[in-house]
Amino acid sequence: MKAKTSAKLKVRRAVAVLKPVAQAHHAQPVVAARDRRLKFGDAWDYAPAPETVPVKIAPRYELFIDGKFSAPRSGKYFDSINPATEEKLCEIANGSAEDVDRAVKAARRAYETVWSKMPGRERGKYLFRVARLVQERARELAILETMDGGKPIKESRDFDVPTVAAHFFHHGGWADKLQYAFPGRTPRPLGVAGQIIPWNFPLLMAAWKIAPALACGNTVVLKPSKTTSITALHLAAIFQEAGLPDGVVNIVTGTAETGRAIYHHPDVNKIAFTGSTEVGKIIAQACAGTGKRLTLELGGKAANIILEDAPLDQAIEGIVSGIYFNQGHVCCAGSRLFVQEGVFATVVRKLRDRIQTLRVGNPLDKNTDIGAINSSTQLEKIRELVQCGIDEGAEVEQSACALPAKGYWFPPTFLTNVTMSHRVAREEIFGPVLSVMSFRTPEEAIERANNTPYGLSAGVWTDKGSKIFKMVNQLRAGVVWANCYNKFDPTSPFGGYKESGFGREGGVQGLAGYVNLS
């Protein structure tokens, strides 16, 4: 069968059409159109490549208050399990309101007597020390993060932990330069900051919260997420090793109750929360009228927009990294894919092929791309929403990967035949599930992208520079990635519009939430 479509070549630059070659007789036979597919099988299987460095997980972890580890007043602990194996890893202390009060008192004392009196230069040096210690302990921290939360070792090793070090390093340098960040003002610290973080990037979220707070002269009471407390407690040990004065950072592990005790505590000057929009609203109400400063980093349903003139193969990488990175447990995940209709079929075909090469499995295997879902609760949510999508008429495409018998798993998935009113197009799934829709013009794409109560992030893929800036201009999102996705840097402010929260983290704007400028 003669190859028809090879005849005309539209060349981008010289608007020339090359003459067809009379009979391009290639050595390989022509495969019929219906049989053209790529085989991602096991012609060459990768052998298991487990991370083998041993780490020590204590059987039980206490609270970190006033520079020491101490038992919770209630004497209560809960189990922390490895979501990839469902095995118990250790026990975590369940901090009560009483423990929170102890921690706030320690933070207040440290603030009044030590931290607020210390020159910025010296405060900064502690943060530099912490950055260096994180770099030294990098491998150990990465393994712990993977075991506790389920994310692939490749991610915790190559992204989470190095970015943690970078955040401490960057903010160490701000501690004695704050007057340059706020022209015309003399910034002063707020006092005690209460910080509540989620389970998707446990150590990194701790760094995002603690580093700027300390750089600006505040002290901290931090509550890690219930399912991922281990690395925060190892970070506490790093604070001890760095000689951080007692009480400057306090870590109170526990449940939602513990968090509630923090944001209700009358002697906390500032609350910073990263988590769901639902809880963010509860916290906003609780803080109303109390004089507490508040920043919220909440959910999202980001639009990732592929235009016809996008560098398509790289756009596919951007789509994949946008939704499957960290199992989709990312607030800024590009979970709504908008593809310009002219390239829709091509993009879907490439995406279908691409997800077949994503390796799902043991997060400690260095070749794993997609790890475990963080908890059974989250897995249920994902399943429920995907089923709802199917019930509402969407079509499911999933990678044909084998899933381990134990643990919480969901294969990379995308849904086509999705419309704007489907739940899967409106609600945050927080899993490796992408909803794919088409559009015809850039204006339409922008309109649809903005048609959501969320506004955390967005992605734009196009070869044309002016289009990038135009769309960046019009997208109502706090972070817009053009020809890239899920890029983070300590110098780059991150945060949302609308119900994705308010306030920024990182960069100059990120410091504002931790200082008093009046």
Add this chain to the structure above:
Amino acid sequence: MSAVRLDVRKTYKMYVGGSFIRSESGRSLAVHDPEGRALDNICHASRKDLRDAVVAARSATEGWAKKSAYLRGQILYRAAEMLENRADSLAGEIARSTGVTAGKARAEVNLAIDRLVYFAGWTDKFTQVFGAVNPVASSHFNFTVPEPTGVVVVLAPDEPSLLALVSTLAPVILSGNSAIAVASEKYPLPALTFAEILATSDLPGGVINILSGKRQELIPHIASHLDINAVVNASGVEETHAALQAGTAINLKRYARRSLAAADWSGPAGEDAYWILDTVEFKTAWHPIGL
């Protein structure tokens, strides 16, 4: 059986392109302490040494400027780590050379360490503080970024011999410039030992080069060299100023003068973030906003 052990004396070389070298002229100078006692010999840099240092600095500048700001910051911080680790050695050099007490010498070293840390923290911030996105009236995205100017010659003062050198070099290189420092003429030994700190700090060869010798001999060649982009004159020597400022006009080198008294270097005047701007160029770019 002799109880006296003969010590192995150090040869003080210059630091160019990441290597420790002697002057190609083969010349040397004797260094004395304030009491007139002979200390050691140093290299007497020639104009060819300056020429070679400029070549080394030029070839290093592209790679250095391309490194991320984060990495440049980490390298400056590492220089602080190394200096802290060898603080006693440097303090000894200062005391021995200048006759100050051990306590004062150590205090100077401590300040030099803190200064390195201070400027390390600027690498990934000065762009935000001194750059801008400009709200032009037309439909264009317009931004201004500071970029390193290239190869910078720094003339260090005699006192404080280590602290002033560090305080003038750090703001120059943190933005991506490479530098050639002409050490103090009277007290060169701390600067030459500081080169050893730099050599063990992951700083790429050629980013900082340190020459020793006579300022007046080198100045005409510094002024007239067409491949030097800027000169920072912290020598404190009045005679150098007019000659340099006039001479550098040949290719419009950026010329900055630091007129601090010896004691001022320890205070906030010695730690000025605006010094960064003396060796950067501001680039402004436009791009249309439209479909």
Add this chain to the structure above:
Amino acid sequence: MRAAVPTVDQVTVEERATAFTRRSIKTSAKLAGLKMVVSMMDLTTLEGKDTPGKVSYLCRKALHPIEGKYDTPPCAAVCVYPNMVRHARRFLGDPSPVQIASVATGFPSGQYALRTKLEETRRAAGDGADEIDMVIDRGAFLSGEFQKVSDEIAAVKEACGAAHLKVILETGELVTYDNVRLASQIAMEAGADFIKTSTGKVQPAATMPVTLVMLEAIRDYFFATGIRIGMKPAGGIRTAKQSLAYLVMVKETLGDDWLSPDLFRLGASTLLNDVLMQIVKTVDGNYQSADYFSLP
């Protein structure tokens, strides 16, 4: 109807290429991969000072890279200058498990008249070359004369007769990934059986991202026409570790069908012994020394 050649984003394509180098290939997978690499190698000598004696060493090494106990296949081919083809054929005999690839068309610069390039091609094929590795006219490409580039490839393909044609783009001179993508398309449409990165005489030669761009061009071409074109990165691949990263890239971009010497080759010379040292290390368990591996 648009059939435009897409542009390539440099930052993202380089990130993707780097991701392949982070795959960890161990034990049985490593051994299998290394043996595959040997079977895909075009063992190369392209020096002005090549002689029949040198070529005979090369051919012997390609036929029997290492002693039988390591169960390693022969190389796919030897790659030589046109004058050396008949010496290679005499040594290897006909048929031979090792193919003979000849460079041609004024390799490496290509700055010669088409007439002589075609004559060279016919002679090399006549002397017994199974494959012809031609160079495109980069001067014509960079001045926008894409039709000329295409016509030349088509003419050389015809002069090849039964020999298979590999088209060298010389990516180090094309510089941008956009150019590489476009040149790949032109070459495939004009009749290339394989597209090849480099002559090895220009730096940079093969790199992971450049190869990825070409693999993506091959992929799009397959879906558009149903024809599978082969890929050959050449030059600059010196270590076993690098070669395994290339295999990972092929496997994860084009899939199992391309993991075969029929569709993937590596142009190299010093690589072979590094791969053999790794094979022996994997089997025997200890780090090796070059002294124990014969020179090609």
